[in-house]
Amino acid sequence: MVNSVPDCDFTADYLTATEADNLLAHCLTALPWQQEDILLFGRTVAQPRLQVWMGEPDAVYRYSGTDFVPVPWDAQIRALCTRLARDCGTRFNSVLCNLYQHGQHSMGWHADDEPELGPEPVIASLSLGHARRFVLRPRAKGNPDRHEWSLGHGDLLVMRGQTQQHWLHGIPKTRRAVGPRVNLTFRRLLGAEVSAGRAESAEIDVG
Template identity: 45%
Template sequence: MDLFSSQKTILELPDAHITYVADFLKTDEAHELFEHLKHKTKWHHDDITLFGKTYKQPRLTALYAETNKTYTYSNVTMHPEPMSSELLSIKKKIEIITESEFNSVLLNLYRHGQDSNGWHADNEKELGTNPIIASLSLGAERVFHFKHRKIKTARHKLLLKNGSLLIMSGAMQHHWLHQIPKTQKPISERINLTFRNIY
């Protein structure tokens, strides 16, 4: 089920709250930030362990923060780099529209259609009880899937456009899972920045 057609949509779901801003950044601004982050970010290609098996993550990642607190998921512990002026600038813009403050950003580089992020929730204890996650998409469009843990009919998808901002809040990380699935379609690179607080 496709949900969003307007430039800015607020969606109240069972146990969740989503805001999607399709044109958060202008095309040229998004392209400039993409190129900067692609070449200046200290990308990592970590091993992850899922269901007892260890393999390379199907994407590159990086963590930047205003604190020195680590972030751990799937048996990967990330140590943050200091935020650059570019990251601090975009963080400030996102904080204005979300009316929230963030101290960290997790970046993902999807190099092609076979790079992905499997079903998961951002529910690690370091993120607090009901975290607000602000996700900025740059580059190629990818489809974002999300589904309720218990309500089997509550499954949705959203095309994340270049320069768009997706804000997940409320109890969503407790009750919903989300993913960026693989695609066989020829697709170029995408960078995703997920602003959050790590406590």
Template identity: 40%
Template sequence: MNDRFSHNQLSLLEEFEKSHHKIGSSLPMPDADVIVYDNFFSDNESDTIFSVLYETVTWRQEVTYLYGKQVALPRLTAWFGDKGKSYTYSKIKMEPQPWIPVLKAIKLQIEEASCQQFNSVLLNLYRDGRDSIAWHSDDEKELGTNPVIGSVSFGGTRHLMFRHKQTKELKFNIELTHGSLLLMQGTTQQFWQHQIAKTSKPVQPRINLTFRQII
């Protein structure tokens, strides 16, 4: 690893020893428990985290199969976690890379805010507005019933859209900003789907981390 980024990671670990005592806002979504923390990480912390992850993570363009055809995911990904905590989604099985210091430091802060333990994290790199993730719920069997998902965003602001699975007119849209934390818990994944849609507007690259507990 680059010496400059090794030093930054050590600095982050020292800074994160001071807890982020933030108050989140609950979103008015029925059949869900979603809390957003704006500026959970400071701008300086977020800038450093983005640079470390962007430059040092081994990003992959995974492929899946749709109607018998091979299709590349419209974003880059990486999977980190405890040994043996593999994850399968969209017919893609991901084996965990070992934790790196910056991800461990972030994990500790998310765990404190959520009062939950996480053993893995999915990283998504949205390079521009053409990168996206389609409608889905984080309800894979490895996550168990009513999983807690801790989602942190760094870089360009993107819109996260929610839609209720049964009551189609129920929709919600929020902005995920630089350094924000979104907690999805309770029955959220049972009743709601979410997506990051493509956009023609100019947007900066964005890195999203979704911390999970694989059972």
């Protein structure tokens, strides 16, 4: 039986205001942000956000036609990774950093279900900057259920268990005037490199 509620833990103000302010300023100025291209239903398109894939040297994977090779750990983000590993009870070896510069930057419906993450991954998602809606919906068609959080400055959302098997999540576009948001999603890749690139893993726009 599929759980009617995703296995998620939300912690408001996981970072103090000062910690969050300092880390946001650091991320905006120190990380090598890029707008990556992905293969989406046979077309190469630019993702509607900026990204940095960071982690240990063997944390390489292939997604939607693109090889993602991690840049070396940033010292401040690695320190946060160690803290999260202690508090979440799991070891992380990589982090996907996303920068949403404005309301038209978004994340389409998807699940973090690539094989190299394992069947029940722990995904620790830390938000910095302007609050944005984070929405989950069931994979099962015809099920109207939704779960939603407003992820603000210093908030932490941890997804566990079978959440990635049975739920999709996304960050919708918004017409409201919003400032930049940085999201750091820590995860553990189980192998050095596994090919993913499956059609069902591609993003579907939620805007």
